[in-house]
Amino acid sequence: MEIRINPTRMELNRLKGRLKMALRGHKLLKDKRDELMRKFLELIRENKSLRSKVEAELSRSFANFLLASAIMSPEAMEEAIMFPKARAEIDVDEANVMSVRVPRFRILEKEGQRSDVYPYGFANTSGELDTSISALSETLPHLIRLAELEKAVYLLADEIDKTRRRVNALEHVMIPQLQETIKYISMKLDEGERSALTRLMKIKDIVRGEESA
Amino acid sequence: MSMYKVAVVGDKDSISGFKALGVSTYPVTGGEEIPHILNKIVREKFAVICITENIAQQVMPQIAELNKKQLPAIVLIPNNQGALGLGMQQIKKNAEKAIGTDILFGKEGS
Numbered sequence: 001m002e003i004r005i006n007p008t009r010m011e012l013n014r015l016k017g018r019l020k021m022a023l024r025g026h027k028l029l030k031d032k033r034d035e036l037m038r039k040f041l042e043l044i045r046e047n048k049s050l051r052s053k054v055e056a057e058l059s060r061s062f063a064n065f066l067l068a069s070a071i072m073s074p075e076a077m078e079e080a081i082m083f084p085k086a087r088a089e090i091d092v093d094e095a096n097v098m099s100v101r102v103p104r105f106r107i108l109e110k111e112g113q114r115s116d117v118y119p120y121g122f123a124n125t126s127g128e129l130d131t132s133i134s135a136l137s138e139t140l141p142h143l144i145r146l147a148e149l150e151k152a153v154y155l156l157a158d159e160i161d162k163t164r165r166r167v168n169a170l171e172h173v174m175i176p177q178l179q180e181t182i183k184y185i186s187m188k189l190d191e192g193e194r195s196a197l198t199r200l201m202k203i204k205d206i207v208r209g210e211e212s213a
Numbered sequence: 214m215s216m217y218k219v220a221v222v223g224d225k226d227s228i229s230g231f232k233a234l235g236v237s238t239y240p241v242t243g244g245e246e247i248p249h250i251l252n253k254i255v256r257e258k259f260a261v262i263c264i265t266e267n268i269a270q271q272v273m274p275q276i277a278e279l280n281k282k283q284l285p286a287i288v289l290i291p292n293n294q295g296a297l298g299l300g301m302q303q304i305k306k307n308a309e310k311a312i313g314t315d316i317l318f319g320k321e322g323s
Contacts, residue, residue, distance in 0.1 A: 040311050048304055055291050055300065062293040065230040081233040088235045090217045090260045092284065103283055105260055108216070133233050140234055143288060144219070147261040151286035153304070157311040158281070 005181060007188035015185065019178040026170040033163045036098050040156045047149045054146050057139040064132035071126045080125050081133075090144065100159045102152040105144045217284075220254050222247075223265030227292040231263075247272050259285050265292035266299040 005011055069077050093104040221231045225240035232238045237259075239250050247268060254262055262285050269276060269289050276287055289300040 037311070044304060044308055044311075048301075051300055051304065058290055059293075061230065062227055062291075066226070066293055069226070077229075081229060088219045090219060092217050092260050094283075101283060103260070103286065105217075105286075132230055136230050137234050140219075140236070143263065143290070144261055147263075147286040147288045150288060150303070151280075151283070153307050154280050155283070157307040160311040 005185065007185045007192075009189065012182065012185045012189065015178055015182050019175065019182060022170055022174050022178060026167065026175065029163055029167045029170065032098060033160060033167055036100075036156060036160045036163060039097055040153065040160060043149060043153050043156065047146070047153050050142065050146050050149060054139060054142050057135065057142065061132045061135035061139060064128050064135060068126050068128035068132055071128060076125070077129075080129065088140065097152065097156065098159070100155050102155055103148060105148045107141055107144055217258050217260030219261045219263070220259045220285075221263045221290075222250065222254070223263075223268050223290070223292055227265055241268060244271075248275060251275055255279065255285065261286050261288065263288045263290045265290055266297040267292050267294075269299060270297070 005015075072080075089108045091106045091108055093106065095102050095104045219236045220239060221228045221236050222239045222241060224242065228238050228240060239254065241247055241250055251262075251264075251272060264276070264287060266289050269287075279285065279287055289303065291297070291300075
């Protein structure tokens with residue numbers, strides 16, 4: 001169906017240019033896909049191991065927290081964690097992974113935050129709460145990193161999917177179509193040339209015949 | 214350089230520990246309030262939103278929509294009854310989408 005083009009030399013040149021461009025684009029996109037894939041594999045491996053780590057850590061501190069809330073009265077519990085000392089804030093940056101923009105998170109640490117995460121005095125609280133809170137505060141950076149990774153993995157997966165589609169479209173549709181059309185036109189042109197040649201020869205024969213007669 | 218906050222959404226028992234760290238917590242019990250709360254959070258300046266899996270389960274389409282944007286990043290976390298495996302499933306789905314087959318989980322037999 002693509003052969004609905006005037007078989008002219010100009011058209012042929014145009015198509016040849018397009019084919020060249022398509023081949024170049026195909027190669028570039030393929031390289032892009034390969035590199036994206038490499039990055040992606042790196043990230044997703046890290047993502048997986050980090051997730052299992054974070055999930056385990058969270059489960060542990062949740063268990064501790066449950067224990068603490070069982071020991072302490074709900075009111076005391078509420079009071080203890082009512083006014084947090086620290087404020088979890090994140091500085092968001094942007095990284096460029098093969099022209100995919102992925103966010104980068106960095107936790108802003110205030111002074112004195114590390115040493116003392118407990119927003120309460122120790123008189124009315126249980127030790128389980130301390131364990132739970134300190135475990136949780138250690139998990140938080142991992143959690144943020146996990147968020148960053150999962151976002152990057154998602155965005156990369158999207159981009160890889162898109163790139164792969166384009167590579168395939170070029171490889172299996174565009175390029176074969178162009179090649180076919182080019183072949184068609186050059187054959188048509190050759191055919192025209194041959195018919196012109198035979199016509200000339202024929203005319204020459206006729207003219208010679210008349211001369212000799 | 215701009216400041217963003219962290220939010221945690223989930224059942225109260227699971228997430229109140231986060232409050233002590235200065236993370237904004239949004240206790241929900243389930244049902245219809247979840248999409249509203251999530252909408253509210255998205256409008257504010259949050260970079261990371263942690264959602265417990267049991268809650269996330271009920272708003273999967275909305276989360277899928279948010280995942281396409283650059284911010285906020287949504288992380289599924291287990292609640293105090295343990296993980297449902299949704300977070301891992303998400304990783305697996307991403308791998309399948311990018312590579313075409315699952316290479317991470319298959320070979321380890323997990």
